[in-house]
Amino acid sequence: MSVLFDAVGMTKRYGRVTVLRDVDFDVRGGEIHALLGANGAGKSTLCKMIAGLTDVTAGGMRIEGRPFAPAHKQAAESAGVQIIQQELNLIATLSVAENLLLNRLPSVAGIVQRRVLHRQAREALDRLRLDHIDSHTLVADLGVGTRQMVEIAAALARDCKLLILDEPTAALSGSETELLFDQLNQLRNRGVGMIYISHRLDEVKRIADRVSVLRDGQNVGTEDTASVSTDQMVQRMSGEAAAGPTRVRHVASIDADDDATGANGPTVLVVDGLCRGFVRDVSFAVQAGETFGIAGLVGSGRTELLRAIFGADRPESGSVSIAGSQPTQYVHPSQAVAAGLAMVTEDRKDNGLLLEQSIRCNTSLSAMVKRFSWYGIIKGTDEATVADQMCRAMETRCTGIEQAVAALSGGNQQKVAIAKWLTRDADVFLFDEPTRGIDVAARRKIYDLFGSLAEAGKGIVIVSSDLEELFDTCDRIAVMSAGRLVETRPRSLWSEDAILQASFAGHRTNESADAPGT
Amino acid sequence: MKQKLSQSFLQYAGLLGVLVLLIAVFSVSSNNFFQTQTLVTIANSNPDLIFVSVGMTLVLIVAGIDLSVGSMLALGSAVIGVLMVRHEWSLPLAFSACLLVTSLCGLFNGFVSVWFSIPSFIVTLGMLEMARGGTKVITDSQTMYIGSRVESFGEPLSWIPLSPAFLVAVTIVIAGQFLLTRTVFGRYCVAIGTNEEAVRMSGIRTAPYTIATFVILGLLCGLAALSQTSRLSSADPNAAIGLELSAIAACVIGGTSLMGGRGSVVASFIGVLIIAVLQSGLAQMGVEDAIKQLITGAVIIAAVLLDALRSRWGGR
Numbered sequence: 091m092s093v094l095f096d097a098v099g100m101t102k103r104y105g106r107v108t109v110l111r112d113v114d115f116d117v118r119g120g121e122i123h124a125l126l127g128a129n130g131a132g133k134s135t136l137c138k139m140i141a142g143l144t145d146v147t148a149g150g151m152r153i154e155g156r157p158f159a160p161a162h163k164q165a166a167e168s169a170g171v172q173i174i175q176q177e178l179n180l181i182a183t184l185s186v187a188e189n190l191l192l193n194r195l196p197s198v199a200g201i202v203q204r205r206v207l208h209r210q211a212r213e214a215l216d217r218l219r220l221d222h223i224d225s226h227t228l229v230a231d232l233g234v235g236t237r238q239m240v241e242i243a244a245a246l247a248r249d250c251k252l253l254i255l256d257e258p259t260a261a262l263s264g265s266e267t268e269l270l271f272d273q274l275n276q277l278r279n280r281g282v283g284m285i286y287i288s289h290r291l292d293e294v295k296r297i298a299d300r301v302s303v304l305r306d307g308q309n310v311g312t313e314d315t316a317s318v319s320t321d322q323m324v325q326r327m328s329g330e331a332a333a334g335p336t337r338v339r340h341v342a343s344i345d346a347d348d349d350a351t352g353a354n355g356p357t358v359l360v361v362d363g364l365c366r367g368f369v370r371d372v373s374f375a376v377q378a379g380e381t382f383g384i385a386g387l388v389g390s391g392r393t394e395l396l397r398a399i400f401g402a403d404r405p406e407s408g409s410v411s412i413a414g415s416q417p418t419q420y421v422h423p424s425q426a427v428a429a430g431l432a433m434v435t436e437d438r439k440d441n442g443l444l445l446e447q448s449i450r451c452n453t454s455l456s457a458m459v460k461r462f463s464w465y466g467i468i469k470g471t472d473e474a475t476v477a478d479q480m481c482r483a484m485e486t487r488c489t490g491i492e493q494a495v496a497a498l499s500g501g502n503q504q505k506v507a508i509a510k511w512l513t514r515d516a517d518v519f520l521f522d523e524p525t526r527g528i529d530v531a532a533r534r535k536i537y538d539l540f541g542s543l544a545e546a547g548k549g550i551v552i553v554s555s556d557l558e559e560l561f562d563t564c565d566r567i568a569v570m571s572a573g574r575l576v577e578t579r580p581r582s583l584w585s586e587d588a589i590l591q592a593s594f595a596g597h598r599t600n601e602s603a604d605a606p607g608t
Numbered sequence: 609m610k611q612k613l614s615q616s617f618l619q620y621a622g623l624l625g626v627l628v629l630l631i632a633v634f635s636v637s638s639n640n641f642f643q644t645q646t647l648v649t650i651a652n653s654n655p656d657l658i659f660v661s662v663g664m665t666l667v668l669i670v671a672g673i674d675l676s677v678g679s680m681l682a683l684g685s686a687v688i689g690v691l692m693v694r695h696e697w698s699l700p701l702a703f704s705a706c707l708l709v710t711s712l713c714g715l716f717n718g719f720v721s722v723w724f725s726i727p728s729f730i731v732t733l734g735m736l737e738m739a740r741g742g743t744k745v746i747t748d749s750q751t752m753y754i755g756s757r758v759e760s761f762g763e764p765l766s767w768i769p770l771s772p773a774f775l776v777a778v779t780i781v782i783a784g785q786f787l788l789t790r791t792v793f794g795r796y797c798v799a800i801g802t803n804e805e806a807v808r809m810s811g812i813r814t815a816p817y818t819i820a821t822f823v824i825l826g827l828l829c830g831l832a833a834l835s836q837t838s839r840l841s842s843a844d845p846n847a848a849i850g851l852e853l854s855a856i857a858a859c860v861i862g863g864t865s866l867m868g869g870r871g872s873v874v875a876s877f878i879g880v881l882i883i884a885v886l887q888s889g890l891a892q893m894g895v896e897d898a899i900k901q902l903i904t905g906a907v908i909i910a911a912v913l914l915d916a917l918r919s920r921w922g923g924r
Contacts, residue, residue: 402809427811441809444802446869455799456810463792470790510810 094119094283095140095158095171095252100149102135102307110135111307113149117252117283122274124286124298124315128327128590129388129555131304133287137254140285141173142166153251170251174241174258180229187211187225190244214247218273235266242273246282253277254285259293260389271297289387291320291594305329320594328590355379358549359518362417364408366398368573371408376518376549381540383564383581384553387593391573392553393436396520400433401426413517427456430517434508434524436553442507445496449488450477452495452506456514480509485535501532508539518549525559537563557586571596622918623862623878626911630882634889641892648769652762653839654884655773656681656832657854658877662784663825664855665876669788670818671801671868672728674717677829678851679739682844684710684833686743689752689843699757707830713739714826718819728822736852743845753842762838773835780828784873797821801868857904858883861911882907 096116102109110132117123127133138144140151142160151158153169160166166173180189187208188195196206211225220239229237238258245253255274259267274284274297288294294301295315302312303326310326318326355378364372369391376382386392398405401420409417412429420426423433435442444452454462454473462473477491484505488498495506504524511519521540525533540563543550554560560567561581568578569592576595635642660677667674684706691702717735721728762771788794796817799807807814837843860866861882862875886907890900 400809422813423809424811424813433809435809441803441805444799444806444869446802447799451795451799455807455812458792458795458812466791466793468790468792468795514811 172245386570432516501528676735718822
């Protein structure tokens with residue numbers, strides 16, 4: 091097989107942060123090349139550069155030996171590169187045919203030739219043997235799996251030499267996955283090169299010809315799939331030798347008596363058999379003064395779990411009990427907050443903060459009725475005093491409490507989002523990715539804060555994709571995989587390797603156990 | 609405190625400037641504009657729009673909109689007319705019934721749009737037709753003359769040339785501004801209009817607050833109905849057509865955002881005054897209706913444009 095695409099020295103920097111470092115990578119015609127790596131290893135960044143979605147800091151690419159430097163997605167597409175991302179790009183209110191041929195609808199004098207449109211669409215669908223899809227159907231009426239097929243058909247309706255698939259099976263059922271694999275095999279036979287990103291190692295093992303593993307932005311090895319086991323793949327991702335001594339990432343330097351950390355108070359949070367959508371039967375308990383970390387791959391259901399606990403999404407079954415209260419399900423955050431829960435959300439811009447409003451308004455929001463209300467009238471002086479104290483205590487960099495939150499840096503915004511809950515106070519604090527995208531100083535400050543909350547006897551739950559963060563802050567760490575909590579240990583009994591192993595555990599057992607049906 | 613006062617003055621300085629400028633221009637171009645009588649007439653003929661604009665400001669702040677205010681006003685007026693003329697009710701009783709009817713209309717608007725997640729634009733568009741239809745049904749599409757029994761609310765008082773309606777309207781403006789800026793209710797309204805999901809995730813139920821703004825607007829439409837009925841001495845089933853647009857215009861001139869989260873009751877009040885001065889000033893100059901309409905429209909756009917430019921340059 092000839093080399094279809096090759097890239098040399100691919101590097102990507104955002105400011106001073108290097109996310110991809112000198113990566114060499116190639117894809118042959120008629121090959122499926124899997125790209126593996128832990129969260130943040132640089133897989134998506136590499137693919138975005140190839141697809142023209144982000145610019146290249148350094149490095150060069152070639153397609154069929156010709157230099158290739160796409161300035162934007164259209165340029166990459168005209169060179170024959172198509173990308174199918176996790177969030178689908180179809181327009182739900184249009185028909186399958188219109189979506190397939192959106193940028194080149196057959197028309198005469200601006201009037202769409204419907205018959206020609208559907209004939210061309212039919213041809214594109216037939217080529218993938220998607221006989222069961224009617225080109226007249228609205229995309230809104232299709233299931234997720236079928237939409238994925240249409241998306242692939244849309245990519246292939248254009249001239250496609252290299253197809254990039256980012257987690258294509260994440261939303262698919264077992265039978266839909268089989269259908270997808272059929273299509274990919276056909277494409278392989280037609281000589282299309284494919285880059286396949288997935289966390290599901292069994293799938294990779296089945297479908298891919300070669301595997302490359304990225305770790306910390308570097309390519310740590312490309313090999314034939316047949317010659318590596320899934321265990322070896324995981325070890326490459328975590329960077330630890332199989333037979334070598336298990337390097338326990340002790341944070342002994344930070345506090346010596348690891349297992350004796352505060353966590354012997356009463357139980358403040360009990361989650362029992364919680365189910366919600368993807369989240370299946372999750373149970374755990376957190377004691378007063380304990381910091382409980384939840385690790386896992388992106389998409390393993392961690393945010394969904396926190397939202398179900400907090401009542402942001404209605405749980406299907408299971409219960410939550412806070413500070414010894416009657417086990418129950420919260421169906422609105424107001425109930426959870428009244429019971430003593432607080433949740434710092436992952437996406438602070440979307441649902442954590444009132445961006446256009448002042449620091450003062452944001453700080454007092456949750457505690458308004460509890461602390462700042464006199465028969466419904468705002469105690470303005472108290473409110474301003476507390477907001478000011480919070481800014482000082484959190485070292486929030488601002489011109490004053492009247493400054494709009496939108497004008498603050500990410501780290502300072504996060505401090506305000508946390509201050510909102512400190513002002514309200516709670517028994518249990520849930521943090522979803524508390525330090526994503528914020529600077530080192532703010533991160534330090536937030537870690538200090540976890541410490542003082544624990545000292546005050548609060549229960550703390552931290553969801554994080556940053557393993558170092560979990561090791562630095564947590565007493566116990568649980569790993570979530572495919573919607574289940576697969577394993578919980580004190581942090582001294584974990585290694586990064588072991589966490590990564592556990593992160594893939596759900597997928598493996600899942601695939602073998604309940605692949606048929608679902 | 610001193611700083612606060614100067615801040616709030618600055619906030620309204622632009623709007624007041626426009627108002628003063630308009631009065632000055634009309635005083636120069638028309639000799640008898642700057643007279644107590646003219647200004648008093650302007651004040652006494654606009655309480656209805658003031659009431660409605662106060663309520664509309666609250667609704668716009670929670671990122672809602674209410675197109676049915678004109679119809680609600682007409683319905684409230686019809687209720688007063690029918691009860692007083694055909695059933696010989698006293699004014700206080702008839703007015704209470706009017707308030708009940710218009711606030712129930714508001715409750716319907718708020719409840720349906722919040723509970724079923726239907727844009728309030730659509731729900732209140734339906735209410736615009738329903739309330740107008742209801743008005744015509746109960747009045748048989750006839751204007752009902754009530755006479756002196758309702759006139760006192762709209763007539764100048766003995767000790768001051770202003771009507772009780774205007775004085776109540778000013779009181780409502782002050783109360784509305786207090787509600788918006790100094791109470792938990794007002795704060796939640798602003799927060800909901802800014803980012804409803806963030807408010808929900810802060811442990812606050814948003815539905816009651818959003819619905820309440822529509823109910824308040826309904827109540828104020830009832831007050832506006834009394835004001836208009838007393839000024840016209842009768843209940844006109846075709847009254848207040850297009851009132852929703854004047855009220856939204858007044859709010860927008862005052863700087864209220866149609867996207868929610870930003871607005872001021874006092875600013876909307878000044879917005880009403882600007883529209884009123886413009887209308888009567890142009891009328892006094894003898895400008896014909898068509899041109900008046902044209903200029904009013906241009907002023908609305910200019911006001912919003914100015915506001916947009918200010919926030920772009922000011923950098924907030």
